[in-house]
Each structure stands twice: as C-alpha cells, then as structure tokens.
Amino acid sequence: xxxxxxxxxxxxxxxxxxxxxxxxxxxxxxxxxxxxxxxxxxxxxxxxxxxxxxxxxxxxxxxxxxxxxxxxxxxxxxxxxxxxxxxxxxxxxxxxxxxxxxxxxxxxxxxxxxxxxxxxxxxxxxxxxxxxxxxxxxxxxxxxxxxxxxxxxxxxxxxxxxxxxxxxxxxxxxxxxxxxxxxxxxxxxxxxxxxxxxxxxxxxxxxxxxxxxxxxxxxxxxxxxxxxxxxxxxxxxxxxxxxxxxxxxxxxxxxxxxxxxxxxxxxxxxxxxxxxxxxxxxxxxxxxxxxxxxxxxxxxxxxxxxxxxxxxxxxxxxxxxx
Amino acid sequence: xxxxxxxxxxxxxxxxxxxxxxxxxxxxxxxxxxxxxxxxxxxxxxxxxxxxxxxxxxxxxxxxxxxxxxxxxxxxxxxxxxxxxxxxxxx
Numbered sequence: 383x384x385x386x387x388x389x390x391x392x393x394x395x396x397x398x399x400x401x402x403x404x405x406x407x408x409x410x411x412x413x414x415x416x417x418x419x420x421x422x423x424x425x426x427x428x429x430x431x432x433x434x435x436x437x438x439x440x441x442x443x444x445x446x447x448x449x450x451x452x453x454x455x456x457x458x459x460x461x462x463x464x465x466x467x468x469x470x471x472x473x474x475x476x477x478x479x480x481x482x483x484x485x486x487x488x489x490x491x492x493x494x495x496x497x498x499x500x501x502x503x504x505x506x507x508x509x510x511x512x513x514x515x516x517x518x519x520x521x522x523x524x525x526x527x528x529x530x531x532x533x534x535x536x537x538x539x540x541x542x543x544x545x546x547x548x549x550x551x552x553x554x555x556x557x558x559x560x561x562x563x564x565x566x567x568x569x570x571x572x573x574x575x576x577x578x579x580x581x582x583x584x585x586x587x588x589x590x591x592x593x594x595x596x597x598x599x600x601x602x603x604x605x606x607x608x609x610x611x612x613x614x615x616x617x618x619x620x621x622x623x624x625x626x627x628x629x630x631x632x633x634x635x636x637x638x639x640x641x642x643x644x645x646x647x648x649x650x651x652x653x654x655x656x657x658x659x660x661x662x663x664x665x666x667x668x669x670x671x672x673x674x675x676x677x678x679x680x681x682x683x684x685x686x687x688x689x690x691x692x693x694x695x696x697x698x699x700x701x702x703x704x
Numbered sequence: 705x706x707x708x709x710x711x712x713x714x715x716x717x718x719x720x721x722x723x724x725x726x727x728x729x730x731x732x733x734x735x736x737x738x739x740x741x742x743x744x745x746x747x748x749x750x751x752x753x754x755x756x757x758x759x760x761x762x763x764x765x766x767x768x769x770x771x772x773x774x775x776x777x778x779x780x781x782x783x784x785x786x787x788x789x790x791x792x793x794x795x
Contacts, residue, residue: 629727629751630720681755682720689717689760696762 384517385413388471388494399508400499401473404480409494414438414470417513419506421445425464435467438509442502446478458483465491473509475502519569519640527560527577527610528552533665534610536565536577536644539618544651546587548618550597551658553605559597560610562587567612569640578609614645614668616661621650631667631678705770706778714788717760722789727751729780735771737781 389410392401403410420437423445449457465487471494474480480495488495498505525538526545530552537545546562553559561579568576579585585597585606598606615637627650628635637646647664651657667677712718718726730737730749737748739757741764746753748767759765765785769777 626728626731629724632720632724678720685755685758686716686719688758689719692758693717693760693762696760 385415386513386516388412388414391471392494392496395509395512398512399505401496402498404474404485404495404497405489405493408489409471409492412470412493414513417510417517419509419513421502422464423448426460428460428463430463430467433464433467435464435469438470438513439472440502440506441472441474441478443476443478446474446481449481449484454481454483457481458487461487465493469493471496473498473505475500475505514570515568521567521640523565523567523577523639524563525565525615526562527565527579527612528661529558529560529607529610530661530665531557531669533614533668534560534577534612535661535665536612536615537618537661538615542590543618543620544657545618546589548657548661550587550589552661553597553601555658555662556605557662558605558607558610559585559587560607561585562597567639569642573642575612575639575642575644576609577612612639612644614647614664615639616664617646617648618651618657619648621652630682631676632682705768706774707766707768708778708782709764710767710782710785712759712761712763712765712785714791715761715793716791717763718754718757718765718789720755722791723751723754725784725789726754726781729784730777733769733771733773733777733780735769735774735777737777738768738770740766740768 387410389407391414392403392410395401415436418434418437420434420439421442421444422433422439425433425435426445426448452460461483472484472488473496475498477497477499480497485495500508523536523538524541525536526549527534527536528549529535537548539545549559549562560577562583562585564580564583565577566580568578570576586594587597588594627648635646635648636643638644645668649657649660670677714722716722726739727749739746739748739754741757741759744757746757748754757765767778767781769775769781771777
C-alpha cells in the first residue's frame with residue numbers, strides 16, 4: 383500500500399501548505415497511510431472510542447483554545463492517552479501557539495507537530511487535494527492517448543500495429559497528443575480517469591523507420607497537452623475473416639480500467655482503411671451520445687415503428703372478408 | 705445454390721439486433737447470402753441492407769445461399785429464424 387513519510391511530506395509541501403516542523407525531525411519516519419483528515423476535538427476531551435488515530439490530526443483554533451482553557455495539567459493527561467495511539471502527525475493551523483505539553487510529549491513519542499500559517503478551512507482543502515492525488519489509484523497502460531475534438535481516445539493494440547502512426551496522423555490533422563507508448567492513468571473521483579505521459583518521455587514518439595521524433599518541436603505547442611480524461615478505448619486489431627466486430631453500435635462494450643467502465647471499441651485494420659477518420663468519427667459520435675443522440679438507437683426506433691405499422695396493417699387486412 | 709422461404713416469428717421483426725445476428729452468421733461463411741422481401745433483394749452480409757428489408761413479424765423472407773458452405777449457412781439461418789433470433793418470449 384502507498385504511504386507517505388512525514389519527512390518527505392514536509393519537504394514537498396513546505397511552500398504550498400506553508401508548513402514547518404515545531405519538533406525538529408522528530409516523527410519524520412512515520413507515515414501517512416490514508417487520505418482522510420481528522421480534527422480530534424472529542425479525543426482531546428477524553429472520548430477515545432472510535433478515535434481515527436491513523437489520520438493526519440488537525441488542530442484548529444477550536445482545539446487549541448480548548449486546550450488552553452483546560453490548563454496544562456489536564457492537557458497533559460488527555461494528550462498522554464491520545465498519544466499512546468499510532469498517530470501520523472499533528473498540524474496546528476493559523477500559526478497558533480502550541481501548548482508546551484503537546485510539544486514535549488510529541489517529541490517523547492516521536493510524533494511530528496507541524497505548524498501552518500494557513501487557516502484551517504483553506505489548509506484542509508489543500509491538504510485533502512494533495513492527499514487525494516497522492517493516494518489516487520494509478521496504473522500504467524501500454525497505448526497512445528490523443529485528444530480528438532476534446533475527447534480523450536486511448537489507442538491500444540499489439541506492439542507494432544500502428545498506434546503511434548495513427549496518433550501522428552491525428553496530430554497532423556490538428557488534434558493533440560497527450561502520451562505515446564506509456565500512459566499513466568489515475569482515477570479521479572468515482573468515474574473519471576486521467577491519463578498523462580511520462581515526465582522524461584514528454585512528447586517524444588517512436589515511429590518505425592524514422593526513429594524518435596519530438597512532436598512538440600515538429601508540430602508546435604498546440605499539438606500537445608499535458609493530461610486528458612480518458613473517455614474511450616480504441617483497440618486496433620488485425621482483421622481476420624471470422625472475427626466478430628460490432629456492426630450496429632447498439633451493443634456497448636466497456637473495458638475496466640482501475641474499476642471504471644470505459645467505452646471500448648475494437649477496430650479491425652487492413653490496408654486502405656483510414657483509421658484517423660474513423661477515430662475522428664468515433665470522437666464526434668461519442669459527443670453526440672453525451673448530448674443524448676445515439677444514431678444506432680434512433681435508427682432502430684424508427685425501424686421498429688415502421689415494422690409495427692406494417693404488422694398492424696397486415697392483421698387488419700387479414701380479417702377483411704368483405 | 706439453395707433457396708428457401710423463412711418466416712419472421714419474433715414480435716419485433718428484424719430490427720438491429722436480429723440483423724446483427726444474421727450478418728455475423730453470414731460473415732462466418734464463405735457462401736454468398738441474398739435476402740429478398742417485397743421485391744427488395746439485398747446482400748445478407750451488409751447490415752444496412754438487412755435493416756432496409758424492415759421484415760416485420762409474420763413476414764416471409766426468401767433466403768438464397770450460394771458457395772462452398774451454402775448448406776451450413778442455410779441450416780444456421782433456418783435455426784436462427786426458427787429461434788426468433790433468440791427473442792421469443794419464455795413460456
């Protein structure tokens with residue numbers, strides 16, 4: 383499971399979250415293992431059943447003023463109980479003064495007490511975003527991600543089948559390359575997949591026979607983008623006579639990526655077939671479907687109506703014995 | 705060449721899904737397939753053609769197969785029509 387060392391966390395986010403440690407490097411070896419946050423008001427008051435100790439503990443104005451109001455002795459007593467749990471770290475917001483017993487006990491137990499000058503609400507928003515991103519399920523996929531008319535198409539298929547060539551063709555027609563060969567996919571929220579390229583590969587691409595090319599330098603900065611939502615998987619497959627390819631578009635296949643079902647289209651390829659135009663059409667057709675128009679469904683509805691009318695006429699005439 | 709008249713018996717007639725069953729079956733065979741109804745004669749491997757027949761429930765469709773495996777294709781189609789394209793209501 384993913385985890386984040388407190389030391390790394392402070393180092394990475396010192397600027398963004400205006401963070402600094404009040405306890406030196408104490409507790410830097412501990413880890414944050416989940417994205418949720420906790421404001422331990424009730425735990426400070428002594429109620430430790432259901433205490434979600436494994437979250438980052440945020441001490442806002444309320445918590446600090448509560449501790450001040452009960453005095454050092456009681457503070458020490460309540461913190462002693464609380465700090466017997468395996469807490470990742472404390473963060474005090476608004477640069478509030480920290481009660482001495484907290485600093486002493488935290489050092490003793492090797493738990494970091496961090497301070498931020500941000501207000502509690504802003505701090506929790508930013509930290510939540512950061513932890514969401516850090517703990518988001520991620521995987522690497524073999525494929526090429528292109529933004530076609532604003533729709534993210536992930537081209538997949540066996541090595542050498544021509545994914546990069548199709549992407550190059552799309553770029554040449556004014557679409558934008560996100561990543562070639564290796565796409566890092568991250569799940570955002572419950573139904574959104576974001577794909578991006580590798581930082582060292584950037585927008586480099588291998589075209590067989592040509593070698594490595596730099597799409598950004600050749601086609602200009604408008605031909606690339608950093609990340610894009612993946613809205614459809616287009617799998618390129620060699621055409622074989624007996625394969626079952628979709629013929630109407632009524633059966634919607636999907637592919638599971640990180641637990642999200644993404645529309646999945648299998649495209650047979652053979653000489654003379656213009657995959658680029660088909661990709662553009664797929665993207666536009668998906669747009670139409672998002673706006674509520676599905677050509678296959680609409681056609682079928684008209685056809686069914688037509689056949690129903692004919693059948694009604696047929697049964698009416700059958701009883702017509704004049 | 706084989707020629708046979710098959711009846712459409714499912715309630716909805718040959719709409720998109722049954723049409724897909726027909727062209728997919730045809731695509732698995734070498735033999736040519738022609739369907740004829742109300743004077744329209746279309747290639748059974750083309751889905752748009754099959755859909756344009758608009759063959760409703762109770763309509764007869766003339767089926768023609770020609771080629772090496774014409775018998776197998778005809779048998780398959782006879783079965784498919786008799787099964788109401790797997791759309792018959794249970795019971």
